[in-house]
Amino acid sequence: MVVAGHGRHVWVETNDGKRLICHPRGKKSQTVVGDRVLWQATEDEGTVEKVEPRRNLFYRQDEIRTKAFAANLDQILILIAAEPEFSETQLSRALIAAEAEQIKVIIALNKSDLKAPFDLAWDRLGPYRDMGYTMLPLALKPRTNSELSGSNELTTLMPLLNGRTTLVLGPSGAGKSTLINRLVPEARVLTNEISTALNTGKHTTTSTNLYWSDTARTTAVIDSPGFQEFGLNHIDAMHLAGLMPDIKVHASECKFYNCTHLHEPGCGVISELKKADGTSGISARRYKIYSDLFTELTQKRY
Numbered sequence: 001m002v003v004a005g006h007g008r009h010v011w012v013e014t015n016d017g018k019r020l021i022c023h024p025r026g027k028k029s030q031t032v033v034g035d036r037v038l039w040q041a042t043e044d045e046g047t048v049e050k051v052e053p054r055r056n057l058f059y060r061q062d063e064i065r066t067k068a069f070a071a072n073l074d075q076i077l078i079l080i081a082a083e084p085e086f087s088e089t090q091l092s093r094a095l096i097a098a099e100a101e102q103i104k105v106i107i108a109l110n111k112s113d114l115k116a117p118f119d120l121a122w123d124r125l126g127p128y129r130d131m132g133y134t135m136l137p138l139a140l141k142p143r144t145n146s147e148l149s150g151s152n153e154l155t156t157l158m159p160l161l162n163g164r165t166t167l168v169l170g171p172s173g174a175g176k177s178t179l180i181n182r183l184v185p186e187a188r189v190l191t192n193e194i195s196t197a198l199n200t201g202k203h204t205t206t207s208t209n210l211y212w213s214d215t216a217r218t219t220a221v222i223d224s225p226g227f228q229e230f231g232l233n234h235i236d237a238m239h240l241a242g243l244m245p246d247i248k249v250h251a252s253e254c255k256f257y258n259c260t261h262l263h264e265p266g267c268g269v270i271s272e273l274k275k276a277d278g279t280s281g282i283s284a285r286r287y288k289i290y291s292d293l294f295t296e297l298t299q300k301r302y
């Protein structure tokens with residue numbers, strides 16, 4: 001399994017837990033973290049001979065290039081926090097990308113100890129709870145021993161991670177490193193090892209790494225940057241509504257089968273949005289995100 005990558009060179013873990021650097025055979029082979037590969041030993045390193053078929057491939061795409069995050073995921077954990085204030089647009093983009101690959105998502109809101117901003121943020125997430133996304137409050141920051149003995153903040157999260165491979169995504173400052181370091185105390189050491197091995201001189205905090213949080217290697221977390229610039233150019237504008245659950249339920253009520261939900265008469269989405277009695281299942285903010293994204297995806301350059 002590929003557990004880290006740098007450029008075209010990857011760090012492969014064998015079934016018995018050994019790790020070695022592998023180089024791609026030929027120009028074409030593109031591997032990402034989570035890939036299962038067949039490799040062949042060279043002197044002290046290896047060559048990737050074949051990438052096994054993937055269950056899924058999670059990626060973002062901007063105008064310049066496609067960037068794969070990871071493959072063969074069981075789920076994605078989106079970690080946001082009471083502070084800094086999260087961007088609903090970024091959150092929605094990540095959810096749409098996950099939906100496009102039919103990967104389950106957990107949304108975790110960190111820093112529940114910051115009562116006032118936390119309550120505000122929890123409120124802002126109302127539409128996402130209504131859509132059925134699993135959502136949990138967290139307080140990840142290590143506390144004093146007396147506070148810790150009372151409750152373990154990871155007791156609600158751990159059962160959701162156990163035995164699975166989870167890609168952790170989140171904006172800077174939400175607590176991603178705090179989480180990874182609690183799940184995998186030796187993460188920092190491993191990251192240094194990887195960057196020395198794949199050697200680049202620079203640190204690999206900008207690359208994607210897979211860590212085991214148990215010695216039996218059944219629970220994996222993948223740490224990846226890139227939440228900030230989440231391009232969705234790989235998605236067809238006409239498929240967008242189908243990837244946003246709150247819009248999707250009303251898109252089946254439209255008069256025209258190819259309705260864009262932006263201006264058409266008899267549009268189920270627009271009529272839901274215009275419900276004046278406060279019962280609309282589509283928030284104004286979500287509709288704005290939909291229409292802005294629709295425009296972005298129809299104007300994309302190839």
Ligand SMILES: Nc1nc2c(ncn2[C@@H]2O[C@H](COP(=O)(O)OP(=O)(O)OP(=O)(O)O)[C@@H](O)[C@H]2O)c(=O)[nH]1
Nearest residue numbers: 110111112139140141171172173174175176177178
């Ligand atoms: N109040 C509070 N602060 C927290 C909590 N969890 C993490 N923090 C703090 O939030 C700050 C950011 O946490 P990090 O884990 O470095 O965040 P990150 O998402 O890895 O951020 P980058 O390194 O910028 O990507 C640190 O100062 C943490 O101590 C929490 O539950 N409550």
Ligand SMILES: [Zn+2]
Nearest residue numbers: 254259261267
């Ligand atoms: Zn419509």
